[in-house]
Amino acid sequence: xxxxxxxxxxxxxxxxxxxxxxxxxxxxxxxxxxxxxxxxxxxxxxxxxxxxxxxxxxxxxxxxxxxxxxxxxxxxxxxxxxxxxxxxxxxxxxxxxxxxxxxxxxxxxxxxxxxxxxxxxxxxxxxxxxxxxxxxxx
Amino acid sequence: xxxxxxxxxxxxxxxxxxxxxxxxxxxxxxxxxxxxxxxxxxxxxxxxxxxxxxxxxxxxxxxxxxxxxxxxxxxxxxxxxxxxxxxxxxxxxxxxxxxxxxxxxxxxxxxxxxxxxxxxxxxxxxxxxxxxxxxxxxxxxxxxxxxxxxxxxxxxxxxxxxxxxxxxxxxxxxxxxxxxxxxxxxxxxxxxxxxxxxxxxxxxxxxxxxxxxxxxxxxxxxxxxxxxxxxxxxxxxxxxxxxxxxxxxxxxxxxxxxxxxxxxxxxxxxxxxxxxxxxxxxxxxxxxxxxxxxxxxxxxxxxxxxxxxxxxxxxxxxxxxxxxxxxxxxxxxxxxxxxxxxxxxxxxxxxxxxxxxxxxxxxxxxxxxxxxxxxxxxxxxxxxxxxxxxxxxxxxxxxxxxxxxxxxxxxxxxxxxxxxxxxxxxxxxxxxxxxxxxxxxxxxxxxxxxxxxxxxxxxxxxxxxxxxxxxxxxxxxxxxxxxxxxxxxxxxxxxxxxxxxxxxxxxxxxxxxxxxxxxxxxxxxxxxxxxxxxxx
Numbered sequence: 001x002x003x004x005x006x007x008x009x010x011x012x013x014x015x016x017x018x019x020x021x022x023x024x025x026x027x028x029x030x031x032x033x034x035x036x037x038x039x040x041x042x043x044x045x046x047x048x049x050x051x052x053x054x055x056x057x058x059x060x061x062x063x064x065x066x067x068x069x070x071x072x073x074x075x076x077x078x079x080x081x082x083x084x085x086x087x088x089x090x091x092x093x094x095x096x097x098x099x100x101x102x103x104x105x106x107x108x109x110x111x112x113x114x115x116x117x118x119x120x121x122x123x124x125x126x127x128x129x130x131x132x133x134x135x136x137x138x
Numbered sequence: 139x140x141x142x143x144x145x146x147x148x149x150x151x152x153x154x155x156x157x158x159x160x161x162x163x164x165x166x167x168x169x170x171x172x173x174x175x176x177x178x179x180x181x182x183x184x185x186x187x188x189x190x191x192x193x194x195x196x197x198x199x200x201x202x203x204x205x206x207x208x209x210x211x212x213x214x215x216x217x218x219x220x221x222x223x224x225x226x227x228x229x230x231x232x233x234x235x236x237x238x239x240x241x242x243x244x245x246x247x248x249x250x251x252x253x254x255x256x257x258x259x260x261x262x263x264x265x266x267x268x269x270x271x272x273x274x275x276x277x278x279x280x281x282x283x284x285x286x287x288x289x290x291x292x293x294x295x296x297x298x299x300x301x302x303x304x305x306x307x308x309x310x311x312x313x314x315x316x317x318x319x320x321x322x323x324x325x326x327x328x329x330x331x332x333x334x335x336x337x338x339x340x341x342x343x344x345x346x347x348x349x350x351x352x353x354x355x356x357x358x359x360x361x362x363x364x365x366x367x368x369x370x371x372x373x374x375x376x377x378x379x380x381x382x383x384x385x386x387x388x389x390x391x392x393x394x395x396x397x398x399x400x401x402x403x404x405x406x407x408x409x410x411x412x413x414x415x416x417x418x419x420x421x422x423x424x425x426x427x428x429x430x431x432x433x434x435x436x437x438x439x440x441x442x443x444x445x446x447x448x449x450x451x452x453x454x455x456x457x458x459x460x461x462x463x464x465x466x467x468x469x470x471x472x473x474x475x476x477x478x479x480x481x482x483x484x485x486x487x488x489x490x491x492x493x494x495x496x497x498x499x500x501x502x503x504x505x506x507x508x509x510x511x512x513x514x515x516x517x518x519x520x521x522x523x524x525x526x527x528x529x530x531x532x533x534x535x536x537x538x539x540x541x542x543x544x545x546x547x548x549x550x551x552x553x554x555x556x557x558x559x560x561x562x563x564x565x566x567x568x569x570x571x572x573x574x575x576x577x578x579x580x581x582x583x584x585x586x587x588x589x590x591x592x593x594x595x596x597x598x599x600x601x602x603x604x605x606x607x608x609x610x611x612x613x614x615x616x617x618x619x620x621x622x623x624x625x626x627x628x629x630x631x632x633x634x635x636x637x638x639x640x641x642x643x644x645x646x647x648x649x650x651x652x653x654x655x656x657x658x659x660x661x662x663x664x665x666x667x668x669x670x671x672x673x674x
Binding site for chain 1: 140141145434436437438439463464483484485487515516518520584586587
């Protein structure tokens with residue numbers, strides 16, 4: 001497997017192979033999900049595998065959007081959060097109706113609801129900011 | 139390639155409610171398929187036994203290689219036609235393995251109206267042979283039909299895609315070098331006589347099998363000649379005198395054994411090579427699809443959650459993730475085969491249509507088969523969007539869908555309405571295979587919208603005549619339209635009319651598509667267009 005291997009908090013780009021280089025009788029390898037343990041010379045080492053794209057995406061904080069925007073023009077049918085609520089990525093925050101479809105608006109990240117820009121019954125254009133979030137801990 | 143991260147909460151009330159509803163729909167589908175396959179009037183079963191004939195399902199089982207999968211197509215054809223009396227349109231069609239070769243099986247079902255061909259039976263046979271032509275699949279016909287159902291002849295005889303098309307398609311298959319075998323286990327009368335006659339090989343069962351252009355009653359009426367079935371078109375005569383049939387069998391099992399030996403002599407196809415690697419099951423349980431699809435079809439959901447439960451290891455490379463977000467495009471694998479997926483996450487806007495067009499061109503150049511997952515209410519309407527050229531951009535997507543040279547596969551996951559059906563490779567766009575999930579709907583517009591539009595027209599007409607309609611009168615206009623639309627946009631109606639190749643249980647989607655992709659690769663993929671990929 002290739003990608004980033006996190007060893008004691010530090011990430012290293014590498015390729016892990018169980019063949020040729022180290023003979024299997026020299027090292028015992030256990031894999032559970034993204035966690036890899038290598039037992040070698042009487043010591044166990046833990047590696048956490050992380051896909052390279054996900055690693056660099058997560059590092060890029062400038063890219064994090066702190067708003068939920070309207071995917072299409074429509075009307076608000078339900079508000080599921082209040083200002084100050086702590087939400088997790090993927091939580092439903094708003095239900096909107098547009099083009100015969102009811103759509104669930106989700107929180108983009110783990111954050112706090114800072115401002116709700118529309119109330120039930122109000123309509124909006126595509127790409128309008130529906131909710132602004134903050135990352136501040138409270 | 140990255141794994142999709144699911145955000146579905148399988149403990150939530152909404153999920154569990156949806157799950158129960160989805161499971162109920164799947165169970166209902168399973169039961170309706172079972173009934174169409176096995177429930178027959180006692181007298182028909184007894185008649186078969188008296189004639190010494192096997193039930194069509196037993197013939198199929200004897201024909202297929204043991205413990206190999208069989209993908210039955212259009213099991214519920216005609217389920218909403220002819221008062222429900224012609225299950226599966228009296229025909230069995232599917233793709234399976236015989237003597238190690240992928241073949242298409244087409245069998246008349248003599249336990250349904252003596253195997254008579256109804257209009258939808260003919261449509262099903264023609265479609266089966268179209269599948270054989272498009273995918274270069276050898277065909278095994280199991281013939282046992284009373285002939286065309288004469289009272290409805292105007293609906294299956296003379297038109298372009300009517301009965302003649304069966305024989306035209308058989309001829310084209312032969313020209314292409316795609317083998318056909320007919321096992322004659324009952325009467326092949328009139329047009330039906332051409333099915334074995336146009337096959338490269340045929341086997342006829344002594345005493346029960348017969349081939350003739352006109353049966354004994356017709357001969358008597360026409361010329362006064364009295365002749366028995368055996369004398370006129372039996373196995374002895376055809377295999378030793380006329381040469382219409384090749385092999386005589388003493389029983390149906392004997393005929394099947396000869397047939398399997400014949401198929402074993404056919405050359406193994408050189409399959410088209412596409413990018414493939416060892417398959418891995420999805421990381422997320424496909425059964426969770428029941429809980430993801432909302433019970434109320436008007437509620438939106440994230441199609442990535444669906445993709446994560448269909449593709450290998452739930453891995454998906456999303457293309458242009460930040461542009462035209464209402465159409466998800468990207469690469470994944472199904473049973474190891476790389477596919478380009480287009481899935482709707484909302485209405486099609488200008489940018490989503492352009493992204494779809496661009497992605498289709500890209501897949502065509504990369505020789506990657508396309509999978510369309512329909513969940514589409516249509517293209518966006520309104521002044522703003524017309525000014526941006528929504529019709530022009532939709533036309534681009536339809537052009538790309540129509541002209542793509544790689545195989546296309548379509549699944550209607552939830553709904554397909556209006557021009558969205560065209561952009562998402564609906565039936566008219568020659569996807570190699572097309573399936574629906576049980577709750578999926580399709581129509582030119584939603585039932586509610588259609589009822590309102592048509593009621594509105596009526597109100598205006600009466601207003602011009604100086605009358606006003608009472609709310610009761612308006613409801614009396616609206617209701618029947620609404621009910622009729624509801625009925626005709628259901629997956630059961632669509633599959634009854636052969637607008638698809640069958641309704642499938644969502645959890646079977648990956649297996650069904652795997653078999654379809656494998657079948658499709660029997661045919662070469664034509665050259666891509668002689669232009670580069672236009673960035674739209």
